[in-house]
Amino acid sequence: MTWKDIEAERGEMVALIVSGSVEQHGPHLPTGTDLYIAMGIADRIASLPEAGDIAARLVLLPPFFHTYAKESDGWRGTLNLDGNTLTLVARDIIKGLFRQGIKRAVLLNGHLESYSFLLEGIELATEGCGDVQVISVNWWDFIGDGLIGELFADRWPGWVAEHAALTETSIMLALHPELVREELAEAGFIPQPLPYKIFPQPQEVRPPSGMYAPAEGASAEIGERLISEVLRNLVPIIRERFR
Amino acid sequence: MTWKDIEAERGEMVALIVSGSVEQHGPHLPTGTDLYIAMGIADRIASLPEAGDIAARLVLLPPFFHTYAKESDGWRGTLNLDGNTLTLVARDIIKGLFRQGIKRAVLLNGHLESYSFLLEGIELATEGCGDVQVISVNWWDFIGDGLIGELFADRWPGWVAEHAALTETSIMLALHPELVREELAEAGFIPQPLPYKIFPQPQEVRPPSGMYAPAEGASAEIGERLISEVLRNLVPIIRERFR
Amino acid sequence: MTWKDIEAERGEMVALIVSGSVEQHGPHLPTGTDLYIAMGIADRIASLPEAGDIAARLVLLPPFFHTYAKESDGWRGTLNLDGNTLTLVARDIIKGLFRQGIKRAVLLNGHLESYSFLLEGIELATEGCGDVQVISVNWWDFIGDGLIGELFADRWPGWVAEHAALTETSIMLALHPELVREELAEAGFIPQPLPYKIFPQPQEVRPPSGMYAPAEGASAEIGERLISEVLRNLVPIIRERFR
Amino acid sequence: MTWKDIEAERGEMVALIVSGSVEQHGPHLPTGTDLYIAMGIADRIASLPEAGDIAARLVLLPPFFHTYAKESDGWRGTLNLDGNTLTLVARDIIKGLFRQGIKRAVLLNGHLESYSFLLEGIELATEGCGDVQVISVNWWDFIGDGLIGELFADRWPGWVAEHAALTETSIMLALHPELVREELAEAGFIPQPLPYKIFPQPQEVRPPSGMYAPAEGASAEIGERLISEVLRNLVPIIRERFR
Amino acid sequence: MTWKDIEAERGEMVALIVSGSVEQHGPHLPTGTDLYIAMGIADRIASLPEAGDIAARLVLLPPFFHTYAKESDGWRGTLNLDGNTLTLVARDIIKGLFRQGIKRAVLLNGHLESYSFLLEGIELATEGCGDVQVISVNWWDFIGDGLIGELFADRWPGWVAEHAALTETSIMLALHPELVREELAEAGFIPQPLPYKIFPQPQEVRPPSGMYAPAEGASAEIGERLISEVLRNLVPIIRERFR
């Protein structure tokens, strides 16, 4: 879009910011997986018939690639901002939107560990700004337990272990099959998950493959089901909130 | 303790930092509830027979009272640090421990929303510090689903709604019954929980009582069971890690 | 207090923030001495008959334990925030009070070295906030030279050397005798005080005991006299200012 | 790339970071123009036969989209980080590379106003890091005056006015003709450039179109010539420096 | 000036802030050269007959000595603020002026590398301040190419190499001949200038003398011509803008 396009439509615009991570995602998924997934979901909103007029009003902003994934710092391919840097990035960009007269935004997040820092950025940007509204979303919060049960039954490791595993591999197979090296998706030895964290992170708590659960059984079809579920639950909310 | 006591024992010491919040906790619990609970658990570790020599080596530091509870900012009685301020507090104090020759610490956290900012503080303090070790713990992560099922069955609202509700009220009844005004523990209207966040937080998503789930059925006995469960699971880990 | 209590009374409330330090205080006083003293004074205000209605309106906030005592960094038991971190803590909490509709606060400080950083926090919080008022107080500034002369005569080392010495030991004996190990209160060798500072602080300027003046002659009775003097001078000011 | 790919090759890797801006670029170019151009140049390096082994060793990192273009803040479509935020982003990511064992990087910059803040980020990241090397590049510094004279003769407005004008329009026509709306490339009234800056920027110094010079005569062919010139001059330097 | 003088005149005042650097300037010029030059120009404005009433209204503020010259960090005599520190200095002082009711300021800069950080300081100070106006100026931007051609012809190395060379040496000879050791102004070996930067800066790109171009031919007379040109072009702008 040119600045004139934005000038013309900004009163109605809803900015859509996608946030991912640059982080190891097992031997079979690219380090940008979290962004690819969130971006893929964002792209589909616009082409969804049910999106109605919101499809035209949503403007996809350049995404936040680099975020905060320090739990993966021990593997290659992870690049992180400090927590405060990420907060400042989110604050500056969202304040920038408001300064431009774009008062509504959705942050679609694809990486849990960044979330608090992003929320703080939104807090700092919206505080005392009056008539603005920002919605923040983790895509996985829009997938019901029912669907998870139906798709994975007792193979489900819980969301917390779902890194480079069933859901992410499936969605990547649906969105970017060319980037998935399924033949390498071998979780191998997975240490018992700990209910606490140790700093500095010792080798012993790290699965050598980078996968916290197996990806066996992942498929593009499952990926499509998951994406559809997110869209089905998320899009009406955006429509409703930004009517 | 005097500085001479610390001088004598610091090689063996394990610093125990408790982090709470100053945050609305419904009409019946004090705003310091998160700290009272974490502090109560910390106090019991030392007197636990099973704690063995770790009981003597654990030194309880002044706690972090003021943390980050911006989701409760819309009720009176909540006081917050910015996320980065909290990170800096944690970083400075933990670096201070290392500078003093105390190289082992446990952070016992009582409030979820602060957690990422505290972890980042530990990251910044431990990075490149070599031979140090910090363990961070949320007390609720040491309560098994089995006990929750046994105690609450289908009244269980999920941990995410457990603010000023069953577990916190029970533990406060066990630890500080004089601070609980049970007669006021009326949850009242509770809005449907949303799977996303809105900024600025609108009135409509806030339960007027400040409770996200009812506290009915809470009791000191349940509180004791919960505390015991935490201690039973947590203390061996501390012993093991800091042998 | 619960948030409802605060809601009900906040218009009239005067927040009372106590600031201490975690700092070596000689071989006989706990590292939390500065906070114990300021907190003890704060506690007594409320029970003072002369306090009148202000007693009911003062609400004691969780204190600032960790502050700035870098001159004591060379002894064990000292934990510090960086100066800017302390400023941010004070700024955030005082801004939080204003956001909550509590527009009057007293900061009661128990450690000189922190003072400038606390004042800057208050400056940053109050700037452009209109109708708010914060009073900052060092307790020793309310003790007249007359009383000092009467109590200590020529044993008085000057306020600047009064660290773990006559006044602090006396007040601790009045407030928390169980925490004072009088038998260890041996100042030992005290280097000549320098009219300047050296960084990094060399061993030679540090008294091995951590005491900059002897505590001989300290007593609970003297402590009571000192506390009474502070209260006698301070309470009318708070009443007057926040009428 | 997966983390295993990076693990395998990181010793030889040269990270390539592209930095752009989100900034008005006249009525005919997209707001992401600076990034599209720098990214287009970066992409071509790898496919260049003359690049030799460096082509295989260069790894394109996720780019810096949001940077610093406050001079364009008065038009719609510009989003900025504060200067310090941009510095922190560059510092964190480059330090992250070093932590990962990737010790060589090229920053390819597409927007002048960001440059000092990016350089400071590199300074902070490299200071005291020993055996690392980062090269920073503005693409236009690799276009000789000779070619400029040949291509534009006296239509050349000087690099400082080259915003959404001859060179950027030409290169966008070469790289992304589908994103250029040539029919709208009307510079219109252009205020006399001032040899100083005024804050806040007054309306009178802003060309209404957002163009500081006309784009007439821009062509894909010229764009190709410019890109080739950059590559011809830049690639040997990267090869030489990171042999 | 006393505060009462300022009180009386502040409505009409235009603050003049001079910014220099503490940076190597070859073997013959003092490290404060950038400040001496900018200060010398500032001093002459006031005594200029053409300055009219602006001469009386301009108030010279204490200058910014320490700024940002990290490219010279490899020679002795260079002292730098971090980029963000410099931004904060500029922000604080300019906000201070506004708080004092002085709403017009000129920043006269003598060192290019600082410029972006100073501009960001002005941005942060003026944002949302309404009726204020700050002008920022590099003195060399007021010297026309015509004069350069006339004075230096083909000895002109370009502004970018003009560090401790023709213009700076000439102006210093005009302003402070006693500080110039002409006999030492030997440029010696000058490495080929690179169209990019390398971090950390390698020895090979540094001219051993600290001069990026020869100073031969510099003279006080040329210095006077240059200063006059700056004043002739700059003063009418200040008069016009702050009428």
Add this chain to the structure above:
Amino acid sequence: MTWKDIEAERGEMVALIVSGSVEQHGPHLPTGTDLYIAMGIADRIASLPEAGDIAARLVLLPPFFHTYAKESDGWRGTLNLDGNTLTLVARDIIKGLFRQGIKRAVLLNGHLESYSFLLEGIELATEGCGDVQVISVNWWDFIGDGLIGELFADRWPGWVAEHAALTETSIMLALHPELVREELAEAGFIPQPLPYKIFPQPQEVRPPSGMYAPAEGASAEIGERLISEVLRNLVPIIRERFR
């Protein structure tokens, strides 16, 4: 000095940094008084016969003009850095000295309110720097009570009220009589000093003249006596410490 001079002598150099303020100093003294005084003292050290070889080794750095005088913010003519900005300035410059191989520095301070922020800057710069040494000095700490008694007897208001009063006026008369407008040195109404601070500072605590004590009786002769006393006490310390 040129960079080559510094190169030659830096091993032996002792950097001398003078810190002042830009702050109202009553109706008769310039706003730069604190710097003029500290600078005047610094200048005399070098010409003192008793200074011995230290005279040649001391190098006067560009001073810190702008510091922290927020208590005077309510009068015109005061310009302040935030506390943290001042800390960063001191940290950056002192770290810069160390990087340059100049490992010894004296900070000579002329304004009390800045002192803590400057000390923190030195702390941050020296921490973990090994073999460096910085001495920080307030000039008034080198004036004995004996001389004060002899010079002022019962007219002495105490150091805390000594702003634009007896000592500062006297020293300015000794150093810069042309900048003192003695005829205006009328303290006028002085409010009773408060043993506490109020934020925002109310009008009622401010003396309308800006003077906290009368300057009557100040003289150049007294000024000379004070300067001599400072030098007599300070110079041997510098000699001794940096032998």
